[in-house]
Amino acid sequence: MKASLQRLADRAAAEGLLDVAYTTTDSPFGSLLLAATPRGLVRVDLPAYDPGETLEELAARISPRVLEAPARLDEVRRQLDLYFDGKLTEFDLPLDWRLSKDFRRRVLRAIDRIPYGETRTYAEMARRAGNERAVRAAGTACGANPIPIVVPCHRVLRTGGALGGYGGGLPMKEALLELEGARGDGR
Amino acid sequence: MDAVGGWPSAFALMSAYRQEVRTHRVGSGKCGARTSHFRAPGRLIHDLTALPPFQTLLDEHSADVMAVLRGAVGGGAEDCFQETFLAALRAYPKLGDAGNLRGWLLTIAHRKAIDHHRANGRRPLPLAAVEEEDPRATDALPDDEIWATVGALPPKQRAAVALRYACDLPHAEIAAALGCSPEAARRSLHEGMKRLRKELT
Incomplete structure (x- = not known):
């Protein structure tokens, strides 16, 4: 089933049907929720927040096509890990600003x-x-x-x-x- | 959800499902500082017309959809599974009613199962799938002629017949999938089968 879901996320992305990809990642402060649109990183949720609520909010504000797709956030995770290790001083990531006006x-x-x-x-x-x-x-x-x-x-x-x-x-x-x-x- | 006499109320099924949806969405109260126009912490306020993140559908129903498809198309289940959820993703943002997502997914799955049978013609089911099935269903292995006739039935009858015999759903779930009462589902199935018998004999 895991392989089927992975394949589905890949195909959805290839067909432009993956509007919001998300994953969670460990940090020294706890688990972070990361979400990206095809434009870039759109949300980082700090451990104090409830990921379920955040995903509902993303569904309402961006698109309900929200899928767990860790591979699409690999680069974000990589840079965050380096940052928390003190080895990265400037993030180089495309950002999607649409949640702020x-x-x-x-x-x-x-x-x-x-x-x-x-x-x-x-x-x-x-x-x-x-x-x-x-x-x-x-x-x-x-x-x-x-x-x-x-x-x-x-x-x-x-x-x-x-x-x-x-x-x-x-x-x-x-x-x-x-x-x-x-x-x-x-x- | 005890199927007394095979006919639990579709309303009972759906209210159990909705209760489950609500339980998953009750706010924790941690996020009071954040604005939210459609929920408040600690109350049953989930708006059934708001579409949940699609991942919720996968978490809650993908195993059932896969099981139904394995029963209906055996080795073609993986392809049908992909087609089902891609079709669902395509249509999802425009879906007006978030009240019966499970039924909606199963209805798409049954269409994909029919497409699969049409595309592949008669094909024996793998033994593993056959063994788990109701013997009545395996007696009636799908073939082109039968499915062509099923395809010509009026939509409700066609859906009821396909959900029963291609997806192997119990009557109560057919009612839930079609969004009608169990009586109406039984009637559609009965009328559909009557018509099939007439046309195929």
Whole structure:
């Protein structure tokens, strides 16, 4: 049966019937759900979330043609493994931004340009997204980041250096910053 | 789901199925921060018109579809399985009603089984498949003439006959697959068989 399902996923992809491919992968923080469309990586779900709910949401928002197809996420998994090992500082993956719109997408695109090991503030992200007064909205955009880790919202802190928030929990945010060598000063 | 006298209520079957669907979807409450327009944690709120991720259909029904196809077409089951689910994937986003997905899949499977028999002509079933089957079904091995006549029946009768004799479904599942009452399924099967007997003798 496993071979049949694998064959089905391959044929579905070849015929353009695989709109959302997903798999799970281990990380130092627990299991991550990864989902990609033919355009690119569309969702990384942190361990705190329920994968069943995420898949339902993807079915409703993108397409119900959602299939488990690990082979289609091999490259994403490979780069994430290297990142968690400290051996990769920049992801080189096609991304599908369709789950974020307007201001939120502009914030996330600005976040995507923050270099490894550096941090920025929510206020700065708001300014870069074109509305410097929308600091709170920039925070919300970070919280709603559909592609965390790869789009590094963990590199955004409050003005003054407080951690702010993180969907995977603050210990995870802190651990990611430590992994990148961005938080050695005990702020 | 005890088949008392072979006729459990299709409604009982479907409500059991729907209950199962709901159980799989009750929110955990972990994701309160995230917005969701179609569910709230901890309540039975699954909207039966919302299409679940297709993988759910594979998880819940692929083994049954494969078993039905093995019974119906023996060694052709793998090909029919692929064709069934590819056809289902093609049609899925436009499917209006998510209430009877199992029946929908089995109906597609039975069409693929008929296509297979048509394409291959009469072909003996492998022994393993025959042994598990109802002897009445193996007496009536499909052949071109019979299936051509079945193919000419009105749609409901054709589906009932094929689900019974190609897919080897019990009556209750035929009713569930056709989305009708057991009485209506029995009537379609009876009328279909009557017509077949008349035309084939």
